[in-house]
Amino acid sequence: MAIWLDRQADDFEQRFAAFLTTKREASEDVNVAARAIIADVVARGDVALKEYSLKFDALDFDRVPMRVAPEDLDAAYASIEPSVRDALHLAAERIEKHHRRQLPKDDIYEDALGVTLGSRWTAIEAVGLYVPGGMASYPSSVLMNAIPAKVAGVPRIVIVVPAREGTINPAVLAAAKIAGVDEIYRIGGAQAVAALAYGTETITPVAKITGPGNAFVAAAKRHVFGTVGIDMIAGPSEVLVIADRDNDPDWLAADLLAQAEHDTGAQSILITDDADFGRAVEAAVERQLKLLSRSETASASWRDFGAIIVVPDLEATAPLADRIAAEHLEIATADPEALMAKIRNAGAFFLGRHTPEVVGDYVGGSNHVLPTARSARFSSGLSVLDYMKRSSILKLGTEQLRALGPAAVTLATCEGLDAHARSVAIRLNPGE
Amino acid sequence: MAIWLDRQADDFEQRFAAFLTTKREASEDVNVAARAIIADVVARGDVALKEYSLKFDALDFDRVPMRVAPEDLDAAYASIEPSVRDALHLAAERIEKHHRRQLPKDDIYEDALGVTLGSRWTAIEAVGLYVPGGMASYPSSVLMNAIPAKVAGVPRIVIVVPAREGTINPAVLAAAKIAGVDEIYRIGGAQAVAALAYGTETITPVAKITGPGNAFVAAAKRHVFGTVGIDMIAGPSEVLVIADRDNDPDWLAADLLAQAEHDTGAQSILITDDADFGRAVEAAVERQLKLLSRSETASASWRDFGAIIVVPDLEATAPLADRIAAEHLEIATADPEALMAKIRNAGAFFLGRHTPEVVGDYVGGSNHVLPTARSARFSSGLSVLDYMKRSSILKLGTEQLRALGPAAVTLATCEGLDAHARSVAIRLNPGE
Structure with missing residues (x-):
C-alpha cells in the first residue's frame, strides 16, 4: 500500500511537505571508515589495495591480476549472447549520436574596445569510472558513463569494479570494450576511489571520478572532492508519473515498479486527476508485484515510499512536480509538452503514453545518470560537459x-x- | 626568497613533484564544529542564528535587523566615491555582456527513427551567494557571483555576509544593488550556509550556494552538498607567469605580488627561459614588497610558496603548466596564442604583455571565480551554466x-x- 495524498484535503500541505523530506536512505555514517581506508591507500599504495581486496572481495592479486587483460575483454565480448551484444551496440550508437550534439563550441571574439575575450573547452586529461559489483553491476551504466567521456575526447578512461573472487559480469566487460575504455582494475569500495584520486604503484591517478556506488564509495568521493573532480553523489532512484485516466493502468503500474525494483529506497509516485484511475493503478501494481523476481525489493519500496497523489486538475500539477524535482518524470497525457513547459525541475522528461522511462535507461540515446533525491532543483544529468572544462581567455x-x-x-x-x-x-x- | 627550480637539473622531476604537492592551507579540521552548527540551525532556526551572530560578529538582531533594508542599499550606493561607483558600473556592464554569450541553447530534435530527443535548460529557482566579511569582503566578487546568476534568469538571488557589529562594506552593498540582488542577510559562517540550505523562519531555503569563505564555510558547504548544490571549494589563489626576457621585470614582479598579497597561502610562479631575467624579476619583487600595505602577507606568500622555474626553451613549458594547472596563467611572450594551444589545464589565460591578470579581476568581463589548487585539471571558472540545469527529453x-x-x-x-x-x-x- 502506497501513501495517498489528496491535493484538496485540508492537511495536504503538511502531509506533502513531510512526504518530501522523508529520508529514503539509511544515512550510515561510514565517513570515518572511508577516510581511514583512503589514508591507508595513500600511505601504502598497492599493498593496501591487495589487503582490502582479499578482505572485502575474497580476491587475491597473486592469483588474479589487479588489471583486466585485453584478452579478458575480448573473451567476455565473445561470450555474451549475440542479442545482448547487438542491443549494447545499438545503445552505444544512439548514446554516442545524442551526446555528440552536446559538444560545446569555443567562443573567442573581439569586443568593441578591441579586447579579445573567450571561452575555450578542453577534455579532462583522465577520468575514472566507478562500476558497482554484484547485483547493481549494469552494462548499461558503463555505456552511459564512458561514452560521454569518449565523445568529450578524454584521452584516458579507467574503470574500477569490485570483482568478487575475481569475477566481473561479462556484459560489463563487453560494454567497456564497446565504449573504448582504456584500463580496467578489479578493485572497489573506498580503496578504489582512493587509488583513482591519489594513485598507487600500479594506477596512475585520474583528474575526475564518476559513477555510482554504495555508502562507502559515496563517502570516499565526497572526501577526495577537491583533489579530483567528482560527479553527483547518487542516491536511490525515483520516478514521478503524471497521468490522466486515458491510460492503461497496467502500463503505468509497470513503470512505477520499474523504479521500485531497483532498491528498497527507490520511490515511485503517481499524480492523477482521477481517484478511480489511481485505485486501478494501485491494484495493477499489487497484481504485478507478485510476478517479479525482485518482488521483495519492489514491495518494500512501494510500501515505504510509493505515493498516489490526487489533484483536481493536471494543469495545477506543475508546482508539486517542481517541489518533488523528480529524477524521471513521465507525462502520460494528451498534451505532455504543454505541461512540461510549466515545470522547471526534473532530471528527464518522458513524454506521452509510449515513452516508458525504461527506454531512456537503455536505448533512447539520452543519459540515464540523472539527479536523484530532489537534486534536479540544482543539477543536471551526466553529459559531455562533465568530462570537459572551460578556460577563459583575455588579451x-x-x-x-x-x-x-x-x-x-x-x-x-x-x-x-x-x-x-x-x-x-x-x-x-x-x-x- | 622564492624557490628556484632548474628544468635541466638532475633532481628537477623530484623537486617539481614535491613542489606541486606542497600544501598551502592549514587543513584545520573544522568539520565537527561546522556540523554541530548546521544541526543547531536546523533544530532552532532563527534563534540559533541570533546566538551565533552575537557570539561571532558582536551583532544583536534586536538592534540591527538580520535582513538589510532596501534603504540601506540605496544609502550605501549613494555614499561611495563616484569613481568607484562608475568603475563598478563599467565592470558590471562588461561582465554581463560577456556572460550573456554563455547562455546555452535548448536542443530539441527528431532523429531518423522519429524519436524526439532533447536538452532543455532552465535557471535554478533560488541561489545563495556567500560574501566574506572583513578583509576579504570584495565588491568585485559580488558582481562576479551575482551577475551570471542574473543572466541565467535565477528569479531569487540571496546574499549572506557576516556583519561585524552590524557593519557591511558599503561598496559590497552598492555592488549588490547594481547586480540586482533580491535579499541580503547579515549572517556568516557555517550558520549562514545552514540557513541557506535548510531555511529558518526568516530565510526561505535556496537550491544552490556559491561564493568563497573561510574553513568553516568550506566545511559547511561540503556538508550541505546534496541537499543543495555548491560551487567549487575555493582555496588560496595562484598565478603562473610564463615570460621571455623581452619583458619589463618590474611589470611581472607586480603581477606576481598581486597574487601574493591576497593570502599567505597564495602562490606566484614565474617560468622563464632566461635565468638572468628571473633574477631581475626576483630583485624587483624584493624592491616592490617594501611598498605594499599588505607587505607582510605578500612576503610570507612569496617566501613560502613563490617559485622561479628556469627552462631551456619556453615551447617546452606546456607539460609543466599542465601539471601546475594554474588558476591564472599569464603568457608574456611574442606569440602567446601558440603556447596556449599546447596547454590543456588553466582556469584563465591572460595573453601578451599588456594583460595583467588584475584586469580580469575587475573589468575584463570574464569571471574571476576560477579553479584553484590544481583543480583546473577538472573544473572551470564560474559561468552562467553554474546557475542553470539541463533536463533531457525523450518522446x-x-x-x-x-x-x-x-x-x-x-x-x-x-x-x-x-x-x-x-x-x-x-x-x-x-x-x-
Whole structure:
C-alpha cells in the first residue's frame, strides 16, 4: 500500500511537505571508515589495495591480476549472447549520436574596445569510472558513463569494479570494450576511489571520478572532492508519473515498479486527476508485484515510499512536480509538452503514453545518470560537459589597457589591494 | 626568497613533484564544529542564528535587523566615491555582456527513427551567494557571483555576509544593488550556509550556494552538498607567469605580488627561459614588497610558496603548466596564442604583455571565480551554466517503441530487471 495524498484535503500541505523530506536512505555514517581506508591507500599504495581486496572481495592479486587483460575483454565480448551484444551496440550508437550534439563550441571574439575575450573547452586529461559489483553491476551504466567521456575526447578512461573472487559480469566487460575504455582494475569500495584520486604503484591517478556506488564509495568521493573532480553523489532512484485516466493502468503500474525494483529506497509516485484511475493503478501494481523476481525489493519500496497523489486538475500539477524535482518524470497525457513547459525541475522528461522511462535507461540515446533525491532543483544529468572544462581567455593591447586600466586601479584601491593596483598602473605610467 | 627550480637539473622531476604537492592551507579540521552548527540551525532556526551572530560578529538582531533594508542599499550606493561607483558600473556592464554569450541553447530534435530527443535548460529557482566579511569582503566578487546568476534568469538571488557589529562594506552593498540582488542577510559562517540550505523562519531555503569563505564555510558547504548544490571549494589563489626576457621585470614582479598579497597561502610562479631575467624579476619583487600595505602577507606568500622555474626553451613549458594547472596563467611572450594551444589545464589565460591578470579581476568581463589548487585539471571558472540545469527529453510513439523496445527488453532482462522489461513489453504486446 502506497501513501495517498489528496491535493484538496485540508492537511495536504503538511502531509506533502513531510512526504518530501522523508529520508529514503539509511544515512550510515561510514565517513570515518572511508577516510581511514583512503589514508591507508595513500600511505601504502598497492599493498593496501591487495589487503582490502582479499578482505572485502575474497580476491587475491597473486592469483588474479589487479588489471583486466585485453584478452579478458575480448573473451567476455565473445561470450555474451549475440542479442545482448547487438542491443549494447545499438545503445552505444544512439548514446554516442545524442551526446555528440552536446559538444560545446569555443567562443573567442573581439569586443568593441578591441579586447579579445573567450571561452575555450578542453577534455579532462583522465577520468575514472566507478562500476558497482554484484547485483547493481549494469552494462548499461558503463555505456552511459564512458561514452560521454569518449565523445568529450578524454584521452584516458579507467574503470574500477569490485570483482568478487575475481569475477566481473561479462556484459560489463563487453560494454567497456564497446565504449573504448582504456584500463580496467578489479578493485572497489573506498580503496578504489582512493587509488583513482591519489594513485598507487600500479594506477596512475585520474583528474575526475564518476559513477555510482554504495555508502562507502559515496563517502570516499565526497572526501577526495577537491583533489579530483567528482560527479553527483547518487542516491536511490525515483520516478514521478503524471497521468490522466486515458491510460492503461497496467502500463503505468509497470513503470512505477520499474523504479521500485531497483532498491528498497527507490520511490515511485503517481499524480492523477482521477481517484478511480489511481485505485486501478494501485491494484495493477499489487497484481504485478507478485510476478517479479525482485518482488521483495519492489514491495518494500512501494510500501515505504510509493505515493498516489490526487489533484483536481493536471494543469495545477506543475508546482508539486517542481517541489518533488523528480529524477524521471513521465507525462502520460494528451498534451505532455504543454505541461512540461510549466515545470522547471526534473532530471528527464518522458513524454506521452509510449515513452516508458525504461527506454531512456537503455536505448533512447539520452543519459540515464540523472539527479536523484530532489537534486534536479540544482543539477543536471551526466553529459559531455562533465568530462570537459572551460578556460577563459583575455588579451589586451596598450590601447585597451588604457581604456580599462583606470577603472581596475580604482577598484583595486577601493579593495585595499595595492599590488593589484600597481600591476595595472605600472603599465599605464611606465615612467613612474 | 622564492624557490628556484632548474628544468635541466638532475633532481628537477623530484623537486617539481614535491613542489606541486606542497600544501598551502592549514587543513584545520573544522568539520565537527561546522556540523554541530548546521544541526543547531536546523533544530532552532532563527534563534540559533541570533546566538551565533552575537557570539561571532558582536551583532544583536534586536538592534540591527538580520535582513538589510532596501534603504540601506540605496544609502550605501549613494555614499561611495563616484569613481568607484562608475568603475563598478563599467565592470558590471562588461561582465554581463560577456556572460550573456554563455547562455546555452535548448536542443530539441527528431532523429531518423522519429524519436524526439532533447536538452532543455532552465535557471535554478533560488541561489545563495556567500560574501566574506572583513578583509576579504570584495565588491568585485559580488558582481562576479551575482551577475551570471542574473543572466541565467535565477528569479531569487540571496546574499549572506557576516556583519561585524552590524557593519557591511558599503561598496559590497552598492555592488549588490547594481547586480540586482533580491535579499541580503547579515549572517556568516557555517550558520549562514545552514540557513541557506535548510531555511529558518526568516530565510526561505535556496537550491544552490556559491561564493568563497573561510574553513568553516568550506566545511559547511561540503556538508550541505546534496541537499543543495555548491560551487567549487575555493582555496588560496595562484598565478603562473610564463615570460621571455623581452619583458619589463618590474611589470611581472607586480603581477606576481598581486597574487601574493591576497593570502599567505597564495602562490606566484614565474617560468622563464632566461635565468638572468628571473633574477631581475626576483630583485624587483624584493624592491616592490617594501611598498605594499599588505607587505607582510605578500612576503610570507612569496617566501613560502613563490617559485622561479628556469627552462631551456619556453615551447617546452606546456607539460609543466599542465601539471601546475594554474588558476591564472599569464603568457608574456611574442606569440602567446601558440603556447596556449599546447596547454590543456588553466582556469584563465591572460595573453601578451599588456594583460595583467588584475584586469580580469575587475573589468575584463570574464569571471574571476576560477579553479584553484590544481583543480583546473577538472573544473572551470564560474559561468552562467553554474546557475542553470539541463533536463533531457525523450518522446516515442508506437512505431518508435516497436523499433527500440525489443533491445531495451533484451538489456533489462540481461540485467535481471523484470519490471523494466515488462514496462516495455506490456506496450509492445498489449494482449499479454
